[in-house]
Amino acid sequence: MKVHRLTSGEESLWSRAVSVVVAEEDREGPLVSQREIAQALGDSRCYLVVAEADGDPVGLLSAYRFPDVVTGGELIYLYDIEVRFDHRRKGVGTTLIHSLIECGQEDRVRLIWAGTDVMNVAARRAFEATGAKLEGESYAEFEWRL
Template sequence: MAEIRRAVTVAELVAAEHLYDGPARREAAERFLASPDHHLLIAYQERRPVGFVSGVELTHPDKETEMFLYELAVDPEHQRRGTGRALVAALAELAWERGLYGMWVLTDRANTAALATYRSAGAELDEDCVMLTWNRPG
């Protein structure tokens, strides 16, 4: 099983960039790490990053703080071995340790691998939710 650790340096974030949608941006990595409400946990196999999960704490004036699971990725060669489930469970444990009241994530209905991973980590499907998006003009 992979070892999971919270990223605390820009170098750790950059070392995991092969798992992201694109290359890490040093300035964005610095901003990410500067916020105590941003979390990125990395799974390591033989000291190599093989997966990550990121979460952001969200607070609204009429609610307590909850964790938004922003992104999850696992190297294709390490998928279906429990790494994704372990990362999600570790983020949930961090949320509970920090006293957060819940955790949530959005994914596509067609993303059966993500749905299975989240469910295996204890998530429940909310059939009532609908996602709407805005894109910056231009």
């Protein structure tokens, strides 16, 4: 398995990963445009990581870095992690997270933060296997659609 953070010029790989890894019923609207992907890949605060097996995308992770305006330093929010159904429970998720941790260390980030439903056993298992500590007992998600 090959896992790496994408850089400018790899927009088509991200598009392919999203179309293959993220189930159509889980997508909200049309796929991201090549222009939007290029913009994200050109921003050092955005992390787009893809796992490939035999040249095919089997997992993806997106995260972004921002300043902690309360205590200083920078944080990374792990926004999305997806693994193709036929590659789950094979270490793809943990490998993606380890790749993000390495990126965070290189960027001198002091904290990576992720949230998930307490009933999402697969996500919790991957987070715990990579050294994350559970900080709360429940998770509530709110959205403002603009």
